[in-house]
Amino acid sequence: MPERSHFLQSNVFKILVFIIGTMVLGALIAPQLYRGGKFLVEQGWLQGSWLDGLHGSMARAKFSRYFNRSIMLAGALLIWPTLVWLRAGKKTQMAHTGSGIGPVRQFLGLSPNPSWGLHLMAGFILAAGGLLLMGWFYVSRGWYTTLVLDRPLMRILLSSLGTGIAVGLLEEFVFRGALQAVVAGFLRPRGQFYAIAIFFALIHFFNPPAGIDMTQVNAFSGLAFVGDLFGHFFGQFARPSVLIGEFAVLLAIGLVLGYTRMKTRSLWLGIGLHAGWVFGVKTYASLTVRAFPSGEMMPWLGDSLRVGAFSCIVASLTGVVLWGWLRPRYGNPFVEPISEA
Numbered sequence: 001m002p003e004r005s006h007f008l009q010s011n012v013f014k015i016l017v018f019i020i021g022t023m024v025l026g027a028l029i030a031p032q033l034y035r036g037g038k039f040l041v042e043q044g045w046l047q048g049s050w051l052d053g054l055h056g057s058m059a060r061a062k063f064s065r066y067f068n069r070s071i072m073l074a075g076a077l078l079i080w081p082t083l084v085w086l087r088a089g090k091k092t093q094m095a096h097t098g099s100g101i102g103p104v105r106q107f108l109g110l111s112p113n114p115s116w117g118l119h120l121m122a123g124f125i126l127a128a129g130g131l132l133l134m135g136w137f138y139v140s141r142g143w144y145t146t147l148v149l150d151r152p153l154m155r156i157l158l159s160s161l162g163t164g165i166a167v168g169l170l171e172e173f174v175f176r177g178a179l180q181a182v183v184a185g186f187l188r189p190r191g192q193f194y195a196i197a198i199f200f201a202l203i204h205f206f207n208p209p210a211g212i213d214m215t216q217v218n219a220f221s222g223l224a225f226v227g228d229l230f231g232h233f234f235g236q237f238a239r240p241s242v243l244i245g246e247f248a249v250l251l252a253i254g255l256v257l258g259y260t261r262m263k264t265r266s267l268w269l270g271i272g273l274h275a276g277w278v279f280g281v282k283t284y285a286s287l288t289v290r291a292f293p294s295g296e297m298m299p300w301l302g303d304s305l306r307v308g309a310f311s312c313i314v315a316s317l318t319g320v321v322l323w324g325w326l327r328p329r330y331g332n333p334f335v336e337p338i339s340e341a
Contacts, residue, residue: 011086011182013322018082018178026067027222033073034066034217056151057159063217067225073172083107083178108181113266123260123272124164124279126318131280131305134314135288143301144288155308160282161275168275175200175254176261176270189334193262197254204250206230244299251275256319262333263326271320281305 040046046055074296099339105112113119136145149156175196178292206229260269284305294303302308 003156011185014085016183018078021078022071022074023226025078025222025225026071029219030063030067030070030075030225030290031219032223034063034221035063035238037066040264043047043137052062063221065226067222070222072166075174077320078169079174079178086182107179109184109267110177110263110267113264113268115118116266116268119264119266119269123269123274124276126321127276128164128280128283129276130314130318131277131311132284134310135284135305139288139303142256143291143297144284145291146288147286149287156286157283160279160286162275163282164275164279167278168271168273172257172261172267172270176267180258188336193255193258193334197251197258200254200257200267201247201250205247210244244309245302246307249306249308249315252312252315256315256322258320259333260326263330265330269322277306277315279296298323 039057041059044055044056049055074095077202118125135144178198179199180192183195187195228326256272257270260273283302288305292301298308300309302311
């Protein structure tokens, strides 16, 4: 019984509750979010206004898209209570450190970053620029063709930018912030680096593919959708091309993001990189279409810039550039923390 009680009070148990709670809450929110979005579309309240782009997005979006956004919303709602829970019993100690570092930042193991603006912008430009340059090469080779736009280019760019910033902020705070702070309690820095990167890659396989959706939505559709996602998740690993073409890309991205977080002791460079990669993928998907049958050029090219060995190479080269830039400016990212007496 004491061992069980110790586990229920451990950080591992608390982060498991956060992950499961996010999935369940997101599944329960998704049907309501879907119905609310479709109601707004039917009423036409946003159509023709400065939110006309949002109106179009909600009109085109299927249940899977609403489910994805509901998971992000659930994570945002639960992350702060989880952090408070994780810090339970440590408030007094943290309040009297006298270091000038905020309690949340201290818990996350982060340091003030006077170059946050430069890091944010440099990361965005490097990630988006590298990805879109690769996309331009694909078009020049005839592997992708450009589309006739159904909406203004500026609207496409702003929509992609908004998504990139939202995803970058949320995922970096969750993965390289809160989750890494928890893992730091039982893994050394190098172990944290690899564990978070692998988990980051695996969790993205829960994203619903285009073929999975709900035709009739009720209050329990989100929970049923979770079951479909688990079946799809395990089925993907039966195809070796998936491991090479998609998992490797996500793992490379996770390693680059983890390196920048541990090297700079800050999330800003990672947020910029993450936002830039999402911006590049979404913008390219809106401007082009592949000119080859799905799966024909795997593992080199996939259905989007997020898939394929070429994308893995570009992400890795981005990491090499960052390594060269950050190496003389910051200390060892894997240095062991000094334990307090």
